[in-house]
Amino acid sequence: MKTLIERLTAWEALNFLASNRVPRRQLTRFMGWFSRIEQPLLRDLSLAAFRLFTDDLELHEARKQRFDSLHDCFVRELADGARPIDLDPQTVVSPCDAVVGAFGHVRGTELIQAKGFPYELADLLHDPELVRAYTDGVYVTLRLKANMYHRFHAPHDCRVGPVTYVSGDTWNVNPVALRRVARLFCKNERVVIRTRLDRGGHAVTLVAVAAILVASVRLRWVDVRLHLAYDGPNRIDTEAQFRKGDELGWFEHGSTIVVFAPSGFRPCETVEAGAVVRMGRPLLRLP
Numbered sequence: 134m135k136t137l138i139e140r141l142t143a144w145e146a147l148n149f150l151a152s153n154r155v156p157r158r159q160l161t162r163f164m165g166w167f168s169r170i171e172q173p174l175l176r177d178l179s180l181a182a183f184r185l186f187t188d189d190l191e192l193h194e195a196r197k198q199r200f201d202s203l204h205d206c207f208v209r210e211l212a213d214g215a216r217p218i219d220l221d222p223q224t225v226v227s228p229c230d231a232v233v234g235a236f237g238h239v240r241g242t243e244l245i246q247a248k249g250f251p252y253e254l255a256d257l258l259h260d261p262e263l264v265r266a267y268t269d270g271v272y273v274t275l276r277l278k279a280n281m282y283h284r285f286h287a288p289h290d291c292r293v294g295p296v297t298y299v300s301g302d303t304w305n306v307n308p309v310a311l312r313r314v315a316r317l318f319c320k321n322e323r324v325v326i327r328t329r330l331d332r333g334g335h336a337v338t339l340v341a342v343a344a345i346l347v348a349s350v351r352l353r354w355v356d357v358r359l360h361l362a363y364d365g366p367n368r369i370d371t372e373a374q375f376r377k378g379d380e381l382g383w384f385e386h387g388s389t390i391v392v393f394a395p396s397g398f399r400p401c402e403t404v405e406a407g408a409v410v411r412m413g414r415p416l417l418r419l420p
Contacts (some may be wrong), residue, residue: 179203187280218378218413225417229285232276247311256319272314284383287375291328306344342389352382
């Protein structure tokens with residue numbers, strides 16, 4: 134009889150093969166098209182199938198309870214007041230609902246994806262200025278599960294500066310893949326969103342990492358859909374002002390956001406690996 138460890142190892146291998154050893158980009162593009170079909174029977178069947186593979190969809194918090202398509206459900210908005218925003222000016226709040234992954238101090242320019250899997254700031258950010266800003270800084274990795282609310286928000290009162298789009302692959306970003314694929318975040322499609330806090334002028338950056346079935350990011354203040362077919366400029370020079378908790382944009386399903394802050398910031402006491410954090414709850418404390 135197989136031991137529990139052997140069973141878990143076999144399940145992990147099967148999970149990895151099923152969600153990664155497939156034509157990821159083609160499947161992602163197909164899902165982007167399929168999920169937008171507005172046909173009631175297809176929508177209901179798709180949502181029913183989706184529920185079989187996820188936990189509670191948490192639809193009771195949604196602004197509306199009926200959806201035009203599977204995609205409409207993925208990008209649902211929350212009802213007013215569903216996410217209280219921590220207004221302490223000394224805290225940076227979580228930009229999204231997520232499970233906390235790796236977090237802590239950047240060791241020089243190296244940080245951790247998962248145990249035994251480090252990666253470099255330069256490989257993720259593609260910007261020497263940002264690498265200098267976050268050398269010996271702090272980071273928190275936030276994984277949006279498929280059943281979660283998929284929009285993300287301003288972590289503080291801030292001005293959002295240039296946005297950088299980095300084309301890439303669409304590996305799954307679940308814990309199984311993070312333990313098996315080195316530098317996974319640096320390989321996947323991603324959007325680097327620079328912000329400068331009104332308080333202290335500190336630079337806080339959000340890196341929205343796409344994944345299989347999710348390779349599309351929309352930003353409220355940029356009239357461009359950033360996805361696999363995007364061939365515009367990698368750097369979009371744009372600016373906008375946001376208050377803490379204002380919506381910045383959304384993933385078209387669910388993925389990961391890595392939050393970076395300079396040295397002197399520290400994670401709040403409630404930030405623990407594996408813990409669920411809601412948008413608007415304290416994440417980092419300012420120096």
